[in-house]
Amino acid sequence: MAQKQRIFTVHQTISGSLARRGTLELPHGPVETPAFMPVGTNATVKALYHRTVSDMGYRLILGNTYHLYLRPGIEVIKSFGGLHRFSSWDGNILTDSGGFQVFSLSRLRKVTEAGVSFQSHIDGSRHFLTPEAVVDLQCVFGSDIMMCLDVCTPYGYTYRKASEALRITTDWAKRSKEQWKTYEGESNGLLFGIVQGNFYKDLRSQSIEEIGELDFPGIALGGLSVGEPREIYSEYLAYAARQLPEEKPRYVMGIGTPEYIFEAVSQGIDLFDCVFATRTARNGALFTRHGMIQIKKARWEYDQGPVDDACTCTACTRYSRGYLRHLFKCGEILGAVLASEHNLLFLRNLMEAIHRHIESGTYERFKGAFLDAYTRGED
Amino acid sequence: MAQKQRIFTVHQTISGSLARRGTLELPHGPVETPAFMPVGTNATVKALYHRTVSDMGYRLILGNTYHLYLRPGIEVIKSFGGLHRFSSWDGNILTDSGGFQVFSLSRLRKVTEAGVSFQSHIDGSRHFLTPEAVVDLQCVFGSDIMMCLDVCTPYGYTYRKASEALRITTDWAKRSKEQWKTYEGESNGLLFGIVQGNFYKDLRSQSIEEIGELDFPGIALGGLSVGEPREIYSEYLAYAARQLPEEKPRYVMGIGTPEYIFEAVSQGIDLFDCVFATRTARNGALFTRHGMIQIKKARWEYDQGPVDDACTCTACTRYSRGYLRHLFKCGEILGAVLASEHNLLFLRNLMEAIHRHIESGTYERFKGAFLDAYTRGED
Numbered sequence: 001m002a003q004k005q006r007i008f009t010v011h012q013t014i015s016g017s018l019a020r021r022g023t024l025e026l027p028h029g030p031v032e033t034p035a036f037m038p039v040g041t042n043a044t045v046k047a048l049y050h051r052t053v054s055d056m057g058y059r060l061i062l063g064n065t066y067h068l069y070l071r072p073g074i075e076v077i078k079s080f081g082g083l084h085r086f087s088s089w090d091g092n093i094l095t096d097s098g099g100f101q102v103f104s105l106s107r108l109r110k111v112t113e114a115g116v117s118f119q120s121h122i123d124g125s126r127h128f129l130t131p132e133a134v135v136d137l138q139c140v141f142g143s144d145i146m147m148c149l150d151v152c153t154p155y156g157y158t159y160r161k162a163s164e165a166l167r168i169t170t171d172w173a174k175r176s177k178e179q180w181k182t183y184e185g186e187s188n189g190l191l192f193g194i195v196q197g198n199f200y201k202d203l204r205s206q207s208i209e210e211i212g213e214l215d216f217p218g219i220a221l222g223g224l225s226v227g228e229p230r231e232i233y234s235e236y237l238a239y240a241a242r243q244l245p246e247e248k249p250r251y252v253m254g255i256g257t258p259e260y261i262f263e264a265v266s267q268g269i270d271l272f273d274c275v276f277a278t279r280t281a282r283n284g285a286l287f288t289r290h291g292m293i294q295i296k297k298a299r300w301e302y303d304q305g306p307v308d309d310a311c312t313c314t315a316c317t318r319y320s321r322g323y324l325r326h327l328f329k330c331g332e333i334l335g336a337v338l339a340s341e342h343n344l345l346f347l348r349n350l351m352e353a354i355h356r357h358i359e360s361g362t363y364e365r366f367k368g369a370f371l372d373a374y375t376r377g378e379d
Numbered sequence: 380m381a382q383k384q385r386i387f388t389v390h391q392t393i394s395g396s397l398a399r400r401g402t403l404e405l406p407h408g409p410v411e412t413p414a415f416m417p418v419g420t421n422a423t424v425k426a427l428y429h430r431t432v433s434d435m436g437y438r439l440i441l442g443n444t445y446h447l448y449l450r451p452g453i454e455v456i457k458s459f460g461g462l463h464r465f466s467s468w469d470g471n472i473l474t475d476s477g478g479f480q481v482f483s484l485s486r487l488r489k490v491t492e493a494g495v496s497f498q499s500h501i502d503g504s505r506h507f508l509t510p511e512a513v514v515d516l517q518c519v520f521g522s523d524i525m526m527c528l529d530v531c532t533p534y535g536y537t538y539r540k541a542s543e544a545l546r547i548t549t550d551w552a553k554r555s556k557e558q559w560k561t562y563e564g565e566s567n568g569l570l571f572g573i574v575q576g577n578f579y580k581d582l583r584s585q586s587i588e589e590i591g592e593l594d595f596p597g598i599a600l601g602g603l604s605v606g607e608p609r610e611i612y613s614e615y616l617a618y619a620a621r622q623l624p625e626e627k628p629r630y631v632m633g634i635g636t637p638e639y640i641f642e643a644v645s646q647g648i649d650l651f652d653c654v655f656a657t658r659t660a661r662n663g664a665l666f667t668r669h670g671m672i673q674i675k676k677a678r679w680e681y682d683q684g685p686v687d688d689a690c691t692c693t694a695c696t697r698y699s700r701g702y703l704r705h706l707f708k709c710g711e712i713l714g715a716v717l718a719s720e721h722n723l724l725f726l727r728n729l730m731e732a733i734h735r736h737i738e739s740g741t742y743e744r745f746k747g748a749f750l751d752a753y754t755r756g757e758d
Contacts, residue, residue, distance in 0.1 A: 042705070042706070042709040042711055043702075043705070044706060044709075044713045046711065046712055046713070047712040047713065047716070049693060049713070049716070050697070051693075051697075067709075071705070071708060071709060072680065072701070072705045072708070076680055076681060076701065076705070079681050079683075080683060080699070080701065080702075086699075086701070086702055086705075087702060088697050088698050088699075088702065282712075301451065301455055302455060302458050304458075304459060314428060314430075318429070318430075318467050319467050320459070320465075320467075322451070322455065322459065322465070323422075323459075323465055323466060323467065325451075326421070326422070326451045326455070326465075327421070327423060329450060329451070330421040330423075330446075330450060332421055332423050332425065333425055333426040333661075333712055333715055333716065334423045334426065334427065334428070337428070337712065337716065
């Protein structure tokens with residue numbers, strides 16, 4: 001199995017920060033970290049050609065097991081020989097376990113020791129997934145990184161219920177690993193464990209210890225950025241991140257704004273993903289160095305300048321804010337396409353700048369300057 | 380004014396057909412005819428980057444005066460210096476007069492000698508447009524080809540009402556031309572007249588004579604393909620086309636299926652436009668050499684082949700029918716993007732083949748072979 005090989009190398013650490021530069025060796029090529037992963041829920045990064053995403057330099061995108069299991073279904077993906085061939089994406093794919101979606105999207109879900117039963121949000125059909133089945137699905141997908149099925153809990157959960165969810169999450173992680181072992185020699189995908197524990201420090205520590213003992217090739221912090229206040233996110237991120245093993249890639253699920261990315265990088269996190277960049281793009285919200293702008297606002301009606309004159313995306317090199325506003329006001333697809341490309345290139349450029357500044361030891365200074373301009377919000 | 384120059388040259392005619400190859404010299408470069416014009420209602424060919432459209436070889440697209448007048452409005456377009464700069468399209472733009480949209484989209488419309496009053500389909504606001512105002516709008520747009528405001532009538536209209544609509548159309552054409560003359564030296568755009576007359580041959584002949592006398596640089600046949608049976612379309616197309624002046628570009632508005640395009644070309648028509656290719660694409664209907672296919676159908680679920688293996692579009696060179704079906708079933712934007720690109724490239728390739736076959740005198744044979752395969756519908 002792949003975890004026997006060295007899959008992650010840290011090249012550079014810096015003083016005064018836990019930020020680190022690394023390379024993650026995956027079946028479909030190396031990924032430079034820290035890395036932001038665009039989300040491709042239905043095996044498509046919404047609104048964009050795959051080549052637009054890869055031309056930006058993204059080599060690792062995310063797919064959602066829950067969605068792909070329901071549609072097109074595992075038999076279709078199997079017949080195509082996996083997700084890469086089905087979707088014609090030649091980079092790496094990380095698939096989540098579906099745990100988060102079962103808890104946020106599906107209806108009538110019920111967790112037992114055995115697994116989770118739920119009703120599809122698409123057609124109401126009934127399904128039952130076990131940790132073993134979720135590993136099986138991801139092996140059929142041919143995912144480069146697979147995630148264990150876990151029990152996600154929201155902010156504000158009781159200690160008793162969070163503790164019970166944690167117990168099941170650890171049990172499922174063990175079963176996931178056993179199932180993954182059965183694919184030895186067949187699958188090159190790496191299985192990552194997920195830390196839960198809600199917002200209780202002893203539960204977080206317990207989860208990190210239990211997941212750590214299972215020696216997965218990588219570890220994710222789940223259940224952060226689930227509606228808690230910013231300070232709580234920061235506190236629990238810092239608390240948990242320091243306890244994670246040094247030598248393994250660390251992944252925080254579901255974060256993707258510049259503020260949260262900088263904070264995660266500062267805590268030594270290597271991977272993150274979020275729908276934020278593309279979802280808000282489709283609603284007309286665009287990243288700029290001076291904060292996000294809402295392109296639908298009347299103030300842009302006559303504006304002939306680009307969204308961000310330092311950006312090299314199609315929107316910023318060819319179209320004006322006034323024209324983009326017009327596209328959004330008319331509900332034109334091109335607006336969603338241009339905005340999605342812009343926001344993903346913005347984050348890609350941000351990650352490359354973060355790489356350079358970690359390498360030159362100037363990361364924390366860069367972070368300060370960037371966030372100062374970004375949150376001052378000239379626009 | 381531009382009509383003093385020679386703007387249209389017929390290079391080749393063939394025996395046994397009225398089909399002809401020509402070049403139309405427009406302010407933003409030459410257009411080889413017969414030419415299909417993609418529709419860009421809101422100054423965007425729906426779902427596509429402008430460069431995708433121009434890379435296919437399209438040098439003339441259509442914009443809708445009615446839509447652009449309502450949104451973003453003439454003041455915005457004026458402040459950008461016209462439609463080309465506003466939308467960043469460096470090819471030619473033909474704008475319709477808005478007549479068709481006023482009659483098909485707006486509410487509470489009322490035609491008088493003076494002009495047409497109507498309520499916006501977007502916000503219910505009240506507007507009044509005269510033939511002169513419509514020329515003014517298109518001059519501000521900087522349209523390469525402008526159309527006269529006309530009174531469109533549906534299939535099944537009475538003779539009396541069709542005759543009255545024709546009388547106003549001719550009067551408005553005269554006023555349009557007078558208004559256009561006032562832009563001499565300022566605008567390079569060409570003003571085309573529109574023939575009406577509904578489905579009454581004497582009215583059609585009368586309209587052709589009256590519009591012909593006004594000596595516009597080009598003439599359009601309006602009021603065809605407005606819901607009449609195929610045979611009636613053919614009959615009236617042939618009847619009217621033969622009476623149009625030889626030396627001028629002839630435009631049939633609102634046609635865009637291979638069957639209708641072939642028929643128009645056979646009657647010596649040089650220009651046509653239609654939303655069909657892009658509108659049906661967004662609904663999952665794709666052109667193939669063997670007829671249209673509906674990609675959402677269950678039969679494509681496991682299909683690993685391309686939509687059309689002779690096509691060089693992104694969808695056909697990179698993605699499978701099965702994956703396209705999946706995108707459409709999930710309502711993914713990429714599905715609409717890929718299908719729109721495919722359908723427009725299909726029509727562009729068709730037009731280029733038509734050009735070659737007119738040049739080599741084999742047009743009617745090509746037409747027969749193409750339509751035989753297309754209508755037999757292997758798929």
